[in-house]
Amino acid sequence: MSEENKIRLEEIGVQANSNLKTIHVAREEALTVSRELIRNAANSIRATHRADYKEAHILITKVRNLASRFDPIRDAYPSVYYGGYVEDALKEYAEASIALAIAEQTVIPGPEDLGINAAPYLNGLAEVIGELRRAILDELRKDEFTRCEELLETMDDIYTILVTIDYPDAVTRGLRRSTDVARSILERTRGDLTLSIRQHKLESMLSEVQYNNCLLYTSPSPRDRG
Numbered sequence: 001m002s003e004e005n006k007i008r009l010e011e012i013g014v015q016a017n018s019n020l021k022t023i024h025v026a027r028e029e030a031l032t033v034s035r036e037l038i039r040n041a042a043n044s045i046r047a048t049h050r051a052d053y054k055e056a057h058i059l060i061t062k063v064r065n066l067a068s069r070f071d072p073i074r075d076a077y078p079s080v081y082y083g084g085y086v087e088d089a090l091k092e093y094a095e096a097s098i099a100l101a102i103a104e105q106t107v108i109p110g111p112e113d114l115g116i117n118a119a120p121y122l123n124g125l126a127e128v129i130g131e132l133r134r135a136i137l138d139e140l141r142k143d144e145f146t147r148c149e150e151l152l153e154t155m156d157d158i159y160t161i162l163v164t165i166d167y168p169d170a171v172t173r174g175l176r177r178s179t180d181v182a183r184s185i186l187e188r189t190r191g192d193l194t195l196s197i198r199q200h201k202l203e204s205m206l207s208e209v210q211y212n213n214c215l216l217y218t219s220p221s222p223r224d225r226g
Contacts, residue, residue, distance in 0.1 A: 026077040030070065034089035037066040041092035045131060048103045049138065056100050063093050067115065087120040087173060094124025099131045102154055119173040126162055126178035129155050133189045140196050148193055155186050
């Protein structure tokens with residue numbers, strides 16, 4: 001090999017090493033931010049289930065600030081941003097934000113409001129159905145059937161939107177599987193709620209019958225009144 005090519009190969013090696021080093025640094029930062037974001041999003045969801053909305057909002061603000069740190073990575077290193085783990089974190093951001101809005105009965109934020117792409121947003125929306133099932137079970141323990149039916153309707157509305165999205169998994173980041181899981185959760189929850197409502201109605205009827213029987217046996221007869 002000529003001396004010129006040897007020098008050229010060394011230059012290529014140095015440049016490649018420099019480029020890969022910067023990508024590695026960006027990747028490590030993205031992983032660190034992703035872990036922190038997912039942790040705060042999960043804590044926000046837990047606060048939402050406890051109806052501690054103040055804490056949930058504080059955590060969502062932290063999540064939003066963390067998500068903004070992905071912007072320069074997306075612009076400079078798109079291979080890192082679209083590598084999978086960043087979008088997984090943003091999916092959790094969407095899930096936490098939507099779950100909080102539904103719990104507070106406020107306007108659901110869209111992808112543009114959160115500053116994320118459609119694919120992670122829709123996958124987060126699909127996972128909200130699982131959170132709504134948990135909320136319904138919590139309300140069932142308090143016999144809040146009206147609220148349960150409202151939440152079930154919201155689950156149904158979300159699923160109706162998800163099934164209209166028909167693109168390859170490479171585009172939707174596996175949304176089809178998330179939608180299948182959502183459908184299973186929805187059907188199971190509908191069955192559980194229907195059974196609970198019927199049981200509650202039956203218990204109410206039995207209580208009414210027992211109450212009427214109690215009045216019948218304790219009421220004085222006409223002879224006794226005379």
